[in-house]
Amino acid sequence: MSRSSHHERGDIGARFPKVDGAGKADGSGVYTDDLAFPRMLHAKLLRSPHAHARILNIDVSAAERLPGVIATLVGAEMPAKYGVIPWTHDEQALATDHVRFIGDEVACVAALDERTAEEALRLIRVDYEPLPALLSAEEALAHPEIKVNEKAKVGNITKEVKLEFGPVDEAIATAAAITRERYQYAGSTHAPIEPHCAVARVDGDGNLTVWSSTQIPHYVHRELARVLGLPPARVRVIQPLLGGAFGGKSDPFSLEFCVAKLALKTGRPVKILFTREEVFYAHRGRHPMAMDVTVALDAGGRISAVDNKILIDGGAYASFGLVTAYYAGQLLTGPYRFGTYRFDSKRMYTNKPPCGPKRGHGSVQPRFAFEVALDEAAEKLGIDPIEVRRRNFIGEDVETVNGQRITSNGFLKCLELVEQASGWKERHGKLGPGRGLGVAGSMYISGTAYPVYPNEMPQSGVLVKLDRSGRVAVFSGASDIGQGVNTLLCQIAAEELGCDPREVTVVAADTDLTPVDMGAYSSRVTFMNGLAAREACEKLARKLKAAASVRVGDEIELELGTVRGPRGSISFAEACQLAEAAEGAPLSATGGYRTQKLGGNYRGGTIGASPAYSFTAHVAEVEVDEETGIWKVTRIWAAHDCGKALNPTLVEGQIEGSVYMGAAEAQMEEMVYGKQGLLFGPSLLDYKIPTSLDTPLIDALIVESHDPNGPYGAKEAGEGPLHPAIPAIANAIHDACGIRLRELPFYPQRVLQLLQARVPGQERRTAC
């Protein structure tokens, strides 16, 4: 019996407005750079002008003498190596003896203001011995004698993964149709509108607090303590409002260590705000990949073999690179059934800013290659692109060829929705010259089954406390990076406790106050933090009901601040008071997400294993000017199976943002370097990201498959929907003018070149 509207109740499934929305809209919300403390210093980083060099000497004495300079810092003062993955600690906050890319951090100055700190940087003298620089994965492979990073055991290889599932060569030999092509994916970067920022302060008792624009407060906490040699219990990391991340703030960064060390040295608060240029050097963006892909179909159009040899350009440090090398292969094995599968992926160290996890980590590039190759193979057999995807659907409650467990799977529904919404049957292959439709599908993880560092503790924890006033406080370590997890926590409290979601306080991402959550990466937050929150709230609801039953009878209904039973109603606050009296202690409960044992029974089989997978299908519509090669993606229909939309507005927002970011990679984004390893135009003037006018109309279509393991059936929505945008656009351009784009971005000059190379008749597409 519902007495209030879904919207009012703000419970699961409601389009409840973001709890931090008002502060974002009126400018009162506090981001890291909005923090200021009395006596606060501003620090700046000196960066390497060489792509590869030995450091012979660093002399900071002249900088120290500049009036207004309070302290300088060099790598020798905190030489310990760190990295987000415990097996690849290969970075230093400031280089001690070896710089590996133009922009690598070498020294730091804290001064009364930014301008003085900047001036002081010019007075630091660094003697370098330049070394030959390796600027591509191919070069890094060809020159094992030049060592970009000593962490590499063999040559310049961060990680190589070779896995084979079934007799691939046999399947290829007997295939009815084969595509065998090379695909090249360009590197791109996150470009969050908020530059990285960190502020540190040390109190009189020696406790260090670091506020940082990070999406992984827990890992920053661990690495700060380790590198600075402080007991972790003396270090506190707080994430204020975060102005965009997309994976670009999921490593510990030099600025966090530098502000902390300088605060310890000077006893004064210290801030570093990266310039836009520095954000480009911090990077950790999409890895460039060269992929030699074979897709084989049998006579029935079923995928009998997929083979992928992948060369990954990793940049100067590992970041999450060990995982990248696995994800590039492991995450391709749905939503279609593969008869056999093999991949060989190699991540190379190169003398460029380090790549890392950009939205859709590791799997966006192979997905592009595969979905384009699949289209091409299907075309050879005369099978419609949507039909071939439908025919190869892997199903629900199945295991993939590489041993990943799939539970719910709404991919067929996704295909059906985009087919209908785009008018595919009437329009594909029939739009006339220069216009076309293309389709693609994908699968993504809802968190990884295993934490980044092995441990038996929960991956996510939530503590919920009830006050006598009826106010609910949710303490959660999870990072709201704009995706809206803090809002979901209020909705979960409202759903379970029947409180007014507007009377919930969320205390989040503060390592002193909140239980640990691993961070906002791998699309794990809603799934894992959501389950932890639900568990805590369920425990409290049981106590509330038991206490309230004395007054209102059994069969209690909790809804929007009222506790109703057969003998009457009391307010939520009254129920809290009754429960507190019955308990004899303040009311609180905790919940945790515990790791499930998942994955294939082979080395690496657990990487890519997720408690649930999301599925997506896109249809893109394009217009191509065949005279100039200039093209435009006018509309993308994106259907995404998120299990259950806990808040449809937020889910749509994730789908729309993903589609935009994928389309951007297809259209214009690329990290371009000169012969010396200098990044061209590290600015938003030169590195173009789409404006409102460059972005297609996006139709976000939600599919709910109700996953048995997710919180209320939910799965991820933040990364999966990016994947199909790029191949759907490439396939649409093929439909429009018969060319196959295999290299990103699809610059008009590339399109024009392919148009000019067409043989007579090729422009006539094969309508199936």
Added chain:
Amino acid sequence: MRLELRINGSVRSLEVEPLKRLLDVLREDLILTGTKEGCGEGECGACAVLLDGQLVNSCLVAVCQAAGASVVTIEGLSSSALTPLQRSFVECGGAQCGICTPGMIVAGQCFLDSGAAATDEAVREAIAGNLCRCTGYTKIVESIQHAARETR
């Protein structure tokens, strides 16, 4: 140098360097931190304010150029309650991470005040100088159109 600025309706007299960026004067001297720094090079629009009613990027304006002028920041758009446009952003999901939101709302308000019809094209044109990396602009356009319907 002593300068007088009309900030959000009240006259402020400030001792500042004449070439200091208006953005820094707002954020540091006046603690109006709702105006954000995204790029510092006039590309992203996170620092957008109204200067005598014109939409400008405050990172490209030296404070001396604003002397005697009227400056309206995000803080000056609303008093105790959110404006219809701000409310629309909250309700329609126009803000995700929120860092572009103040600039986006200043640009959106400037557009609404112009009285132009809020077609999809016109709204997209009006916010073309403000970059958002989260939303794909869909819900931002919806937020502005929703506010246009509410207020006109």
